[in-house]
Amino acid sequence: METTTSNVETDVMDEPEIPEEEEALIEVAMQIILHAGDARNFAKDALKAAKISDFAQADDLMKQADAQILEAHHAQTDIIQRAMGGESYPYSILFSHAQDTLMTIKTELNLSRELIDVLHIVYANKEA
16 A cells, blocks of 8 residues: 655745745735724724713814825835836735825825814804
């Protein structure tokens, strides 16, 4: 009877390597998604604070949201500037998704600011 051995270790080692350019895009895409997601969470918390008339907290949370969205924007801009400088990157659906996420959440932040302003007016008129 023949015995066969498992090639589990060999199979793992035979996986294709990710090209350096693609790996860079994946890393940046994940940073964009992470920071943009954090910005969204801060904006949601800011709206919750505004709903209970805690506008100082809402303002602080929106500042944190702005800082996170700026980090995401810097990560995206870095890749774009490198590409404009001649570096070549393959198409990446993940990077496209990250850019879409960034733009969507930037819009959410703008709308959150407007809603907080409206709530401020509503509460001010209620107290008058």
